[in-house]
Amino acid sequence: MSATSNLRHNILVLSGKGGVGKSTVAVQVALSLRSLGHRVGLLDLDLCGPSVPRMLGLEAHQVVQTEGGGGWQPVYPYADQSLAVMSIGFLLKDREAAVIWRGPKKHAMINQFLGDVAWGNLDFLVVDTPPGTSDEHISVVEKLRGASTHALLVTTPQAVAVSDVRREVNFCRKMGVPVLGVVENMSGFVCPHCSECSRLFSSGGGTALCELYGLSLLGQLPVDPALGRCLDSGKDYMSEFNDSINSKVLMKIAESVVEQCSVA
Amino acid sequence: MNSISRKILGKISGLRIDILVLRKNKICVTNFKRRISLIQCYMQKPTGIITDEQRKRSLPKKLPIAGVDHVVCIASGKGGVGKSTVAVNLALAVSQNEPEARVGLLDADIYGPSIPLMMNLSGQVYLNDKKLMIPLENYGIHCMSMGLLTDSNSPIVWRGLMVMSAIERLLRHVAWGPLDYLFIDMPPGTGDVQLSISQNIPVNGAVIVTTPQDIALLDARKAVEMFTKVSVPVIGIVQNMGVFVCHHCGTETRVFGNDGAYRLASDTGLNVIVDLPLVPDIVETCDRGTPITLSQPDSEIATKYRQLGRTVIEYLKKQ
Numbered sequence: 001m002s003a004t005s006n007l008r009h010n011i012l013v014l015s016g017k018g019g020v021g022k023s024t025v026a027v028q029v030a031l032s033l034r035s036l037g038h039r040v041g042l043l044d045l046d047l048c049g050p051s052v053p054r055m056l057g058l059e060a061h062q063v064v065q066t067e068g069g070g071g072w073q074p075v076y077p078y079a080d081q082s083l084a085v086m087s088i089g090f091l092l093k094d095r096e097a098a099v100i101w102r103g104p105k106k107h108a109m110i111n112q113f114l115g116d117v118a119w120g121n122l123d124f125l126v127v128d129t130p131p132g133t134s135d136e137h138i139s140v141v142e143k144l145r146g147a148s149t150h151a152l153l154v155t156t157p158q159a160v161a162v163s164d165v166r167r168e169v170n171f172c173r174k175m176g177v178p179v180l181g182v183v184e185n186m187s188g189f190v191c192p193h194c195s196e197c198s199r200l201f202s203s204g205g206g207t208a209l210c211e212l213y214g215l216s217l218l219g220q221l222p223v224d225p226a227l228g229r230c231l232d233s234g235k236d237y238m239s240e241f242n243d244s245i246n247s248k249v250l251m252k253i254a255e256s257v258v259e260q261c262s263v264a
Numbered sequence: 265m266n267s268i269s270r271k272i273l274g275k276i277s278g279l280r281i282d283i284l285v286l287r288k289n290k291i292c293v294t295n296f297k298r299r300i301s302l303i304q305c306y307m308q309k310p311t312g313i314i315t316d317e318q319r320k321r322s323l324p325k326k327l328p329i330a331g332v333d334h335v336v337c338i339a340s341g342k343g344g345v346g347k348s349t350v351a352v353n354l355a356l357a358v359s360q361n362e363p364e365a366r367v368g369l370l371d372a373d374i375y376g377p378s379i380p381l382m383m384n385l386s387g388q389v390y391l392n393d394k395k396l397m398i399p400l401e402n403y404g405i406h407c408m409s410m411g412l413l414t415d416s417n418s419p420i421v422w423r424g425l426m427v428m429s430a431i432e433r434l435l436r437h438v439a440w441g442p443l444d445y446l447f448i449d450m451p452p453g454t455g456d457v458q459l460s461i462s463q464n465i466p467v468n469g470a471v472i473v474t475t476p477q478d479i480a481l482l483d484a485r486k487a488v489e490m491f492t493k494v495s496v497p498v499i500g501i502v503q504n505m506g507v508f509v510c511h512h513c514g515t516e517t518r519v520f521g522n523d524g525a526y527r528l529a530s531d532t533g534l535n536v537i538v539d540l541p542l543v544p545d546i547v548e549t550c551d552r553g554t555p556i557t558l559s560q561p562d563s564e565i566a567t568k569y570r571q572l573g574r575t576v577i578e579y580l581k582k583q
Contacts, residue, residue, distance in 0.1 A: 016376050016419070018452040019344010023479075048453040049342060049483040098486035100454045100493065103424025131343045131452055132375030133419040134427065159551040160348070163416060164376035171419035189508065193515035200508065200519070202547050225519050232478040232521060 008041075008122045009261040010149040012140065012177065016164030018131035020156045021185035021221070023051040024231060025253075026128035028246075029152070031238055032254030034083050038123040041074065043113055044087030045140060046130040047106050048099050053089035057234020063090045071116040086117050103135035110139040124261075131164075133171045141175045150261065151179045152253075153215070156186045157205040169213050180260050181216035182206055183253060189223040197222075218256050219249040326466045329435055331442045332368070334580045337461065337470040337496070341483030343452035345475045346504040346540075348378040349550055350572075351449035354471070355405050356557040357566070357573035358445055365444040368399065368406040370434060372461060373451035374420050374427050377411030384553025389413060396439035403558055408438050424456035431460045445580075452483075454490040462494035468580055469499040471537070471572075474528065476506055477521035481528050488532050499579045500537035501525050502572065508542040538572045540565065 013026040023046065030042040044052035053059045053075075061075045063086070074084035088099060088109065101109075119125065130136055141149070151172045155165040165182075172179050184206025188197045200223055210217045224246050230237035238247045329335070338351040348371070355369045371379035379385070385400045389412050392398055399406040410420065410430060422430070440446060448467075451457050461467065470491045474484035484501070491498050503525030508517050519542060529536045540546075543565055549556045557566045 017344060018376065019342060019480075048455055049486070051479050051482070054479060054482065096482065096485050096489075098454050098489040098493075100459060100490050102456050102459065103427075106424075106455070133421045134375060135423050138421060138423060156344075158547050160378045160381055160547075161344075163381055164378070166417050167375070167419035170417055171421055174419065174421065189517075189519060191510040191513060191515055192517060194510060194513040196510065196512040198508070198511060199544055200542060200547070202544070202551055223519055225517065225521075228477050228479075228520055 008119075008125055008147065010125045010127060010144050010147055011180070011257060011261075012127045012129060012137075012149065012151045013154060014129055014137070014151050014168050014172070015131055015154045015161075016133065016166070016168040016171075017155065017161040020154050020161055020165075021183075022131070022154050023055060023128050024227065025152070025154050025183055025185065025221075025250075026126050027052060027055045027231070028238065028250045029254055029257065030083065030124075030126040031236065032250050033124050033126070033257065034078075035238070035251075036254055036258060038258070039082055039121060041084045041086070041119050041122045041125040043125060043127045044085070044089065045110060045113070045127055045136050047088050047101060047109060047136065048130065050087045050089035051231075052085060052087045052128055054234060055231045056085060058085060059089070059234070061090055066118045071118045072112075073118055081120070084119055084122065086113055106135045107139045110136060111143060114140070114143045124257075133167065137171065138175075141177060148261065149177055150257075151177045152218075152257065153179060153182045153209075154185055155182060155206055155209060156201045157184060157199070158202040159205060161201075162205040162209050165209060166212070169209070169215070179213075179215055180257055181218035182210050183218050184220045186223050187220040216256070219253045221246050221249055326464060328466055329440055329446065332440050332446045333444050334468045335446045335448065335465060336499070336576060336580070337448045337450050337467055337491075338473060339450040339458065339470055339487050339491070340452060340473045340480075341454060341485070341487035341490075342474065342480040345473050345480055347452070347473050348373070348382060348449050349546060349555075350471070350473050350502055350504065350540075351447050352379065352382045352550065352555050353557040353566075353569040354572055354576065355445075355447045356403060356555055357569040358447075358577060359404050360557070360561065361570055361573050361577065362444075366406070366442055367404070368408075368440055368443045368446040370438075370446060370448045371407070371409030371411065372431060372434065372448050372457055374410045374422070374430055374457065375451065377409040379407055379409040379449060380411040380416075381553060382550045382555060383407055385409070385412060392439050394439070396437055397433075398439050406440065406443065408434055410434070427456050428460045431457055432464070435461070435465060445577075454486050458490060459494070462491065462496050467496045468583060469497050469576070471499050471502060471576065472534075473502045473504055474525050475504055475520045476518065476524040478524055480520075481524045484525075484528055485532070488528075488534070498532075498534055499576055500535045501529050503536055503539045505542040506539045511544075537575045538568045540568055
């Protein structure tokens with residue numbers, strides 16, 4: 001399948017700000033889409049800080065060539081191959097090795113990820129990106145031009161995050177990528193002892209951003225230490241904690257993504 | 265021929281060179297010597313091996329920023345762990361510890377510049393008579409950021425080459441003037457910006473900020489490796505958002521995992537300089553442009569930042 005396959009919806013998970021939970025949201029949305037019965041690809045474009053293999057417990061996996069020279073085979077964590085994953089993390093011999101690359105090398109790698117990987121027939125390709133609006137973002141948008149590509153923006157509630165994500169909204173507008181909506185992550189913390197909610201990272205940022213740009217607030221995810229623990233150890237949070245607020249919100253986000261992509 | 269050109273000829277064997285010496289000044293001689301070195305390299309029989317000496321010669325030379333005594337980078341590898349927050353509060357803490365010192369703060373995060381908001385900076389950036397940009401000053405800290413030069417809503421949609429050019433301007437085209445300490449808030453990652461800064465100016469030390477979780481440590485390790493590769497000494501590690509204390513009941517929760525920074529420290533032979541808890545006031549004061557070290561100087565957090573400041577300065581003075 002070529003990089004610009006029109007049958008596949010590409011979902012770019014973006015944020016101007018680092019550390020707001022792009023990888024977390026990308027992984028959980030990909031898993032949610034899979035649980036809704038779709039065939040999903042997950043591409044980790046954070047070449048300097050690839051988190052996806054760790055979050056899915058796939059660190060020991062390596063990438064292999066498909067038979068007949070069809071390109072690289074993605075890693076399939078499930079036997080039914082309903083989730084296909086690719087990351088530079090799979091290509092590094094030493095998972096702790098630093099990737100200290102300038103732009104042109106990153107551009108070449110991204111072209112390979114989108115053009116030389118045998119993704120197969122996918123309904124959705126979720127793309128986790130690094131923070132900012134740099135080489136990786138320009139390269140992926142250029143490579144996917146002509147295909148159904150949408151953006152999912154992630155922010156935290158604080159003003160510092162929102163001021164960066166505003167730039168990301170304008171990046172999407174400039175590059176012609178429609179925005180599905182905004183996910184506000186780390187939106188409050190409920191103390192496990194007294195159940196009172198505290199605003200760890202201020203409040204209101206996601207709502208303000210949506211009002212300013214006429215976007216949909218797709219969900220607010222409170223801080224749950226269990227989510228961080230699952231991601232650190234590669235466990236499936238939504239299976240183990242399927243009653244949690246986060247699991248329910250993530251499922252609603254996935255449903256909204258499906259609905260908006262099928263209408264577009 | 266004058267004495268300089270005779271000296272250079274003496275180093276080349278088997279090569280006849282006609283030299284026209286136009287000017288007798290140091291820059292011309294240096295450039296000329298570099299060209300002769302290159303010719304010598306080409307003349308040598310290829311061995312297939314580039315020596316360390318040749319490799320070092322081909323890297324950009326580190327040129328200090330005029331008037332700046334010490335440069336410290338605050339980096340992490342991972343985004344969102346609090347680099348900018350630490351950079352801002354560290355600069356203010358050093359300024360409180362040493363009121364006579366001149367302190368500067370460079371926001372090297374081209375894509376997501378946070379310093380203007382956190383330091384409550386606004387206004388036009390002017391050029392001095394040498395056409396250098398004058399840093400904006402607030403709370404006694406001299407600051408420069410891409411955020412001061414661009415519209416706050418406009419994204420910087422640049423590839424690496426343009427970013428390198430922007431960084432060069434922020435380093436060399438700013439009237440940093442006489443500074444005792446310049447703190448550089450680095451962007452996340454280990455790419456163009458980090459390389460451009462580390463390879464072009466002498467950096468006296470780096471402080472690595474991380475949160476406790478393994479995902480952040482993975483990236484922090486890469487940042488340590490990167491600084492080691494470019495020969496920048498790492499002063500130590502700051503663990504941020506280590507523990508949250510509920511204001512209502514006082515329960516401590518390790519929201520982002522268990523003390524991973526200490527594991528990183530033991531694996532890399534570094535020290536955890538300070539362990540900063542997650543306090544909502546930190547975010548809220550930064551959002552308002554009145555960082556906690558300034559607005560709550562008697563708080564536990566401000567005390568910790570001053571402790572970080574003392575450790576960093578002691579390290580620099582020992583160098």
